Amino acid sequence: MSNTLVIVAHPDLSKSRINAAWIEAISNLPNVKVHQLYKEYPDFKVDVKLEQKLIEQSDSIILQFPFQWYNCPALLKQWLDDVLENGWAYGEGGHALEGKTLSIAVSTWSREKDYQVDGRYNRSMEELTSPFEVTAMRVGMHYRPGFFLNGIGDLTTEDLNENMKSYRNFILGF
DSSP, X not given: OOOEEEEEOOSOGGGOSHHHHHHHHHTTOTTEEEEEHHHHOTTXXXXXXXXXXXXXXXXXXXXXXEOBTTBOOHHHHHHHHHHXXXXXXXXXXXXXXXXXXXXXXXXXSSOGGGSSTTSTTSSOHHHXXXXXXXXXXXXXXXXXXXXXXXXXXXXXXXXXXXXXXXXXXXXXXX
16 A cells, blocks of 8 residues: 545534544544645645645645535645645646646535435536646646545435445555
8 A cells, every 4th residue: 555645625524424424434544644624724825845744754745625616625726836836846846746647536415316416516526626736737647536425414314424435445446
């Protein structure tokens, strides 16, 4: 198993059912580091060099977050803007991420049927999250299709327990 960095971007884990459960499911896995952005940077002042060091020590990076207005939470967007800098992630001399793997783990309130071409949003989750795949491509990373949990409002405790096992297996697959 490779060294995997799971970057969690949930604005308030104390109110999270899914992301908190996902953290619980993977926190004791060997070679997996869980890094909580909102806990680390409540003031949104990202330590770019620290973040780059964490990435450099990892083979795989998973961005874990709740879907908010068809996008990632604000701090994760800022993290991407700040950390993936020219000369480090891309551009002249920017090769730090080449060959690493990127994926996402996304939870959303809307149901799976909403994220279909003929569904409520007329778009699939893959389409709506494609900027992450393009980002990976741009910086020389491999992209692994994401892990999605839709319809969290309908999720029973039993369903969540099964999903935690699936998420754990997803992480172990890196």
